[in-house]
Amino acid sequence: MPLTSLRDSHIVSVGRRGKLILVNLREGEPEHLIFHLRMTGRLFTSGRDKPPNSHTRCVFGLREPDGLEKNLFFDDMRTFGKIMVANKKVLRSWKFWSELGPEPLEIDSAEFSHRLKGVRPIKNALLDQRVIAGIGNIYADEALFRAGVHPLTSAGELAFEAKARLLEALKNVLSESISQCGSSIRDYLDADGNPGAFQNSFAVYGRGNMPCKKCGTILQKLRLGGRSTVFCPNCQK
DNA sequence: GGCAGCCTGGTT
DNA sequence: AACCAGGCTGCC
Numbered sequence: 001m002p003l004t005s006l007r008d009s010h011i012v013s014v015g016r017r018g019k020l021i022l023v024n025l026r027e028g029e030p031e032h033l034i035f036h037l038r039m040t041g042r043l044f045t046s047g048r049d050k051p052p053n054s055h056t057r058c059v060f061g062l063r064e065p066d067g068l069e070k071n072l073f074f075d076d077m078r079t080f081g082k083i084m085v086a087n088k089k090v091l092r093s094w095k096f097w098s099e100l101g102p103e104p105l106e107i108d109s110a111e112f113s114h115r116l117k118g119v120r121p122i123k124n125a126l127l128d129q130r131v132i133a134g135i136g137n138i139y140a141d142e143a144l145f146r147a148g149v150h151p152l153t154s155a156g157e158l159a160f161e162a163k164a165r166l167l168e169a170l171k172n173v174l175s176e177s178i179s180q181c182g183s184s185i186r187d188y189l190d191a192d193g194n195p196g197a198f199q200n201s202f203a204v205y206g207r208g209n210m211p212c213k214k215c216g217t218i219l220q221k222l223r224l225g226g227r228s229t230v231f232c233p234n235c236q237k
Numbered sequence: 238g239g240c241a242g243c244c245t246g247g248t249t
Numbered sequence: 250a251a252c253c254a255g256g257c258t259g260c261c
Contacts, residue, residue: 019256038256040245055245078244080256096257120238129257136255185255186247205255226240228253 005030006060006085018100018133032091034084035074041081044191045070058083077187101132105171109164116155116163123151124225126170135170137227138183138205143169145204150236151222151229176201204230 010026021043023033035043040055045062048069052059057079060072074083084094091097101115115131116122125131126140135143144151146169149162158166177183182196185206189195199206203213208221208230217234 036256039254076244077246078254080244082257124238127256138255183255188255225238227256 006033009033011062017097018103018129019136020097029087030085030090031087032085034082034086034091036082036084037076038078038080038082040077040187042075042187042189043072044075044189044193045072047071057081096129099130101128101130104132104134104167105174107132107167109160109167112167113160113163116158118156119154121152121224122149122155122158122166123229125155127225127227132170134174137229138202139170139173139177141205141230142173142203145169145232145236146173148236150233151224151231204232206230 006025009030011023012026013024015022015024019036021035021037023035025031025033035041037043048061048071050071050073052073053075055075055077056073057076058074060074062070062072064070074081086094102111104112112132116125118125123140123144126135126143127137129135141151143166147162147166149158149166153162177196177198180197180201181190181194182188183198183202184195185199204219207219208228210219211217212219212232212235215232215234217232219230220233222229222231
């Protein structure tokens with residue numbers, strides 16, 4: 001569906017599901033404008049006068065109810081981000097969407113426990129958006145540390161108590177990060193252009209070969225699911 | 238199931 | 250010059 005079909009569309013709400021940002025349009029087709037920021041995507045509004053920069057990939061013209069005209073910018077340095085236009089049917093047929101797991105902030109330990117099965121490392125399970133939606137490399141490592149769970153532990157081998165601790169850790173890490181505007185490692189800015197502050201609270205992410213903040217043991221690094229993983233060999237068993 | 242590939246840019 | 254980075258896909 002060409003983007004030009006968005007002409008004269010009306011935005012009725014904006015939502016989120018996992019790492020997807022949903023701009024919901026008025027009844028009719030298309031019904032959703034969907035963004036995935038991946039690594040370096042940024043969404044923000046500006047006045048009509050702001051020129052695009054070398055990383056601007058798409059600009060949408062907006063008109064507010066009072067007639068004020070703005071632009072919605074999608075900047076993305078590494079161009080991994082995605083923009084999708086879809087009606088309900090297209091959305092349903094999109095595998096990534098239809099298989100998305102539940103929101104970590106909305107489930108209890110019984111459901112979380114039920115979804116952690118098999119012999120694969122718990123870290124891989126956390127990053128699998130079909131198991132639970134929205135967890136990325138930072139929050140997986142930080143939650144595993146807080147729960148005292150070794151990233152290589154088989155997902156299905158974890159005791160219920162450990163799974164419950166892990167879910168609590170995930171909820172706490174996510175809530176704290178949200179309240180601090182997220183984590184800015186190098187590029188991330190929120191829609192208002194503000195960097196986050198949660199990076200200052202990292203216990204393990206990006207701290208490989210540095211001492212554990214809790215016990216002083218040197219934090220170890222390993223590669224898991226193609227992602228760098230940092231953990232404390234003493235605190236995480 | 239594991240990992241190269243997709244990209245640009247910063248750091249070693 | 251080589252390696253690394255908030256993620257996911259598609260190929261073996």
